[in-house]
Amino acid sequence: MGELETEERTTRTDIAAYLRDLADQLDGGGDVALALGETRVTLDPVDPVTFKLEGESDWDEGDTEAKQSIEFELVWWREATTAEEGALDVSDAGD
Secondary structure (H helix, E strand, O other), X not given: OOOOOOOOOOOHHHHHHHHHHHHHHHHHOOOEEEEEOOEEEEEOOOOOOEEEEEEEEEOOOOOOOOEEXXXXXEEOXXXXXXXXXXXXXXXXXXX
């Protein structure tokens, strides 16, 4: 079992390029390699995949700024395997 959660401030243009690359990997089948900053993970999505999308704007009366966000999540199920056989491949490029 493993988990990757990371964040990085960047530009809309860089995010769009990242999402295009991810879309190409998903469309190509096989493994999907994710990297953000120094953290990397490789996953192998299988059909069917559940696509979750959330958009929100969070603010209170009198606020001068509103926090807005878009979240994407892809979920799929695989057969459970031993740690060696099915571990999430998370690495830190700084190692």
